[in-house]
Amino acid sequence: MTVTTMTVNGKSRSAPTEGRTLLVDFLREGLRLTGTHVGCDTSQCGACLVHVDGQPAKACTVLAQECEGAEVTTIEGMANADGSLGKIQQAFQDYHGLQCGFCTPGMVMAAASLLKENPRPSEQEVRHYLEGNICRCTGYHNIVKAIMAASGQQVEAVAAE
């Protein structure tokens, strides 16, 4: 066992790890940050998506020790300082961008990555960017609406696919 330290949601956090400890297990088991979900555990579904040094990463397919010293942001870091929902989270609530909610942490983190590199994406760009995030409830339509709304764009024109 080694102690691994990284900056998680702005705070320095440490937990013991083995070489094989995955980032998602470091977060969930080591730090008890259980907002990051394990869906498929095979890097297909994106429920475990977090940001590592500003880049999207599927936390089930990253070794914790490779993130020593990294800046990690999880869904717990997406709320406003006063605890209210962040802009993207609020849009997911407003536009009913979730049903069971299991994929939602990954969807919100993917949306945040997208809006950072492309602040006003087209509907097509939103759908394309979400290709690594799987939702089995909503059919994506309201998720796309929520992300369009979070980017300050009209959502009325978003047509069901």
Added chain:
Amino acid sequence: MYDFQLVKPSSVAEAIEALGAEDAQALGGGQTLLPTMKARLAQTDTLVSLAHVEEMKGVCTDDAGRLCVGGGTTHAAAAEALKSDYPALSSLAARIGDPAVRARGTMGGSVANDDPSACWPAGVLGSGATVVAAGKSGTREIGADDFFQGMFTTALEEGEIITEIRFPVPEKAAYEKMIQPASRFPLVAAYVAKFADGVRVAITGASSDGVFRWTEAETALSQDFSAEAVKGLAAPDAGGMISDLHGSAEYRAHLCKVMTARAVKAAG
């Protein structure tokens, strides 16, 4: 995942030394190897992460005008760096997997793994690139035509890693793929590159021997660089094609023609 010791070298020299240990395995971005290890289809005593070897990252141009992509460059970083100088290769990198995979997976890792459906091998073979490999006996250059030796099989020796790949820039090129929707790997994809001295066509996803050059198409396109020239050809022999629930061998052989013609059209 079975336990292993994770080693994190910060230079190529340290990485080579670490890979000299018995049963050591190099780890690129981990987007293939980690899922494979989690499924217990692979195991190792020592895993050598190349993520912190900064000298293996980035893109530069050599004196011959070739674009030299570091083995540790992520798909996303390569896509960005190649955008203006080699748009076709940039586009190949930009369409691999999904955004999270592209942000971690590396060019060198993909080429060294040589998955029969991977994108990078088509870009490397189609460009006639040169692979630079480092190992305990030094650094050597391997031409793309000698590098790929069958499914998951390359010219890399035990303990060797890809530090860089040097891509000559063609006059025109394009990569067109038919995506297998569940995995987002190509079902079949064609990389077509037109150089002053001829055309190269590399096909991935189709053959059970991995990426290959479709020489009949190269000959036809070298005389007449048009989609019509491809349409006049017979499809490659379906005998050696992959056949699975996603597509029969005959379907893949047919797609070789379709994707090559599309790539020629896209190259303009």
